[in-house]
Amino acid sequence: MAADLYADYVIVGAGSAGCVLANRLTESGDYKVVLLEAGGDDRPHKEPSQFLSNVMVHTPIGFGKTLNDPKVNWLYETEVDEGSGGRKHKWPKGKVLGGSSSINGLLYIRGQSADYDGWAQMGARGWSYDDVLPYFRKSENQERGADKVHGVGGPLNVCDFPEKHPVSGALIDACVEAGIPRRDDINTGEQEGVTWFQLTMKNGRRHSAAVGYLHPAMKRPNLTVETRAMTTRILFQGKKAVGVEFRQNGLLRKVMVGREVIIAAGSVESPKLLEISGIGQGALLQDLGIAVVHESPLVGENMQDHFMIGCQARLREDWQSINYRSSGLNLVKEIAKYGTQRKGLLSYAVAHGTAFARSRPELEVPDIQIHLMAASMDLEYLGIHQGLRLEKEPGLAANPCQLRPESRGSIHAQSPDGTIHPKIAPNYLSDPIDREMAVTQLKLIRKIWQQPALKPYLKETGDPFGESDEEMLGYAKMAGGTLYHPVGTVRMGADEASPLTPELKVRGVEGLRVIDASVMPKIISGNTNAPTIMIGEKGADLILQDARQAVAA
Numbered sequence: 001m002a003a004d005l006y007a008d009y010v011i012v013g014a015g016s017a018g019c020v021l022a023n024r025l026t027e028s029g030d031y032k033v034v035l036l037e038a039g040g041d042d043r044p045h046k047e048p049s050q051f052l053s054n055v056m057v058h059t060p061i062g063f064g065k066t067l068n069d070p071k072v073n074w075l076y077e078t079e080v081d082e083g084s085g086g087r088k089h090k091w092p093k094g095k096v097l098g099g100s101s102s103i104n105g106l107l108y109i110r111g112q113s114a115d116y117d118g119w120a121q122m123g124a125r126g127w128s129y130d131d132v133l134p135y136f137r138k139s140e141n142q143e144r145g146a147d148k149v150h151g152v153g154g155p156l157n158v159c160d161f162p163e164k165h166p167v168s169g170a171l172i173d174a175c176v177e178a179g180i181p182r183r184d185d186i187n188t189g190e191q192e193g194v195t196w197f198q199l200t201m202k203n204g205r206r207h208s209a210a211v212g213y214l215h216p217a218m219k220r221p222n223l224t225v226e227t228r229a230m231t232t233r234i235l236f237q238g239k240k241a242v243g244v245e246f247r248q249n250g251l252l253r254k255v256m257v258g259r260e261v262i263i264a265a266g267s268v269e270s271p272k273l274l275e276i277s278g279i280g281q282g283a284l285l286q287d288l289g290i291a292v293v294h295e296s297p298l299v300g301e302n303m304q305d306h307f308m309i310g311c312q313a314r315l316r317e318d319w320q321s322i323n324y325r326s327s328g329l330n331l332v333k334e335i336a337k338y339g340t341q342r343k344g345l346l347s348y349a350v351a352h353g354t355a356f357a358r359s360r361p362e363l364e365v366p367d368i369q370i371h372l373m374a375a376s377m378d379l380e381y382l383g384i385h386q387g388l389r390l391e392k393e394p395g396l397a398a399n400p401c402q403l404r405p406e407s408r409g410s411i412h413a414q415s416p417d418g419t420i421h422p423k424i425a426p427n428y429l430s431d432p433i434d435r436e437m438a439v440t441q442l443k444l445i446r447k448i449w450q451q452p453a454l455k456p457y458l459k460e461t462g463d464p465f466g467e468s469d470e471e472m473l474g475y476a477k478m479a480g481g482t483l484y485h486p487v488g489t490v491r492m493g494a495d496e497a498s499p500l501t502p503e504l505k506v507r508g509v510e511g512l513r514v515i516d517a518s519v520m521p522k523i524i525s526g527n528t529n530a531p532t533i534m535i536g537e538k539g540a541d542l543i544l545q546d547a548r549q550a551v552a553a
């Protein structure tokens, strides 16, 4: 097997973090970089075989289609999960340039300053809020303009929610009436409040990490991007990572590196790739017949996700929710509007507003997030097919999740063959605190439903949550599922047990880093795309600092 590509750095995975890395490491022109992506190109004209899928990638409302499209999505399935009613959950993840930022809900949330100060306190030195804020600013082109927390001129466009649907507006008002303060900007580090979402969107089109970071960098001669290139192994010389092996069009190929191998394959594939390359729990590797390069018992452990509970209510027939605008002649009109003006239904993100609330007044910071939308989904269809199908009758939704769950799951390789999906055990609601919180969230949603602002809109049908706490927990188990935020499976920390150092270097070997959502020691309080892009920005800086020091030495 001949090495056919050589580079200073190879990056595995062109997702939220991988695209940032590809851009920043090639910016100076000093380093040659190869980026390997298992999925295809995201640009419609580049991939005739997935032209329509790619059109959907770039159209905000296309989220409902890409959620279940194997051309751009890994479509994982979890193990049977006892804590959430003995169900198997469908887990989408982006498999295309841009990764999950190409199929996500476009919702731009950074989390709380306390999240990052908490990381530093846990041993992730250099990752406090003051440390990471410059990277959030650097990444951003905030359409509102720059201030002390927001940046302009960065690669990632962030805009306000473009069209304010009256039903979503009423949901926001109802949250205020229920005691959640109104807040103009949810991304200042302080979060408590309710408002419209900010979006990673520009002129009505998705602004993924591929659009913002990768496409401009692809013009540089020192960046090579290989698509449909599934990395199947990290190559070591002794304990030094020297390259990777990947499969492309039925061929086994190799990239050898002069400097570093960087894994940015996301929270599901990064731990698996480490394991099948010999870094992980000794017993697990031996069971799979994989030679141990370095024993690291926490690889694949510490998985955290937001478990979102579907809470929907019926609207009076005379109110036009998104459901009404999504079928028949109305849909044709919406398509024409989008085609000519990039406005209307097709430019909508899946959720419209968001609330951050405290479950108990004595808490310092919010521990619940609610996603508000003037639409209701066929939940049975979502559960079975993992596609979004709007209900025929008009409805609205206020879907809560606990921001920092206590439950921990795991993701591990189940075969030495890199093309086989890993075993995902989410362990939702396995901690008693999370079960109690699920009931608390439903009580909060019931309170919101009962506020005067929603009276003109809601049909008096009651809610299906049940009366006793036990019934409510039963509802949560059946109506909850992933908010698509798995993190933490290759966590960083100063302690020797953490697979990564705070510089994101894999402990026990040389020349290998992991830089993606898997490195978070603890899940942040909100949607995880912007924090992963920040991790990409800071990770690139850490690599370049080392490269400069090596030259100086």
Ligand SMILES: Cc1cc2nc3c(=O)[nH]c(=O)nc-3n(C[C@H](O)[C@H](O)[C@H](O)COP(=O)(O)OP(=O)(O)OC[C@H]3O[C@@H](n4cnc5c(N)ncnc54)[C@H](O)[C@@H]3O)c2cc1C
Binding pocket: 012, 013, 014, 015, 016, 017, 018, 036, 037, 038, 039, 067, 092, 093, 094, 095, 096, 097, 098, 099, 100, 101, 103, 104, 105, 106, 107, 108, 109, 229, 230, 231, 232, 264, 265, 266, 267, 269, 270, 273, 483, 484, 485, 486, 516, 517, 518, 527, 528, 529, 530, 532
């Ligand atoms: C359906 C969905 C909706 C979401 N909605 C939101 C939202 O609205 N707002 C928000 O903030 N967050 C959202 N998220 C979460 C957010 O998008 C992710 O946390 C973030 O994109 C993760 O970035 P990453 O770089 O860790 O991984 P990813 O972006 O998933 O990138 C990993 C990349 O690596 C590639 N890859 C994996 N294995 C290999 C291999 N062996 N060889 C080569 N390539 C490989 C993958 O194909 C992928 O392109 C959503 C996620 C999903 C799936």
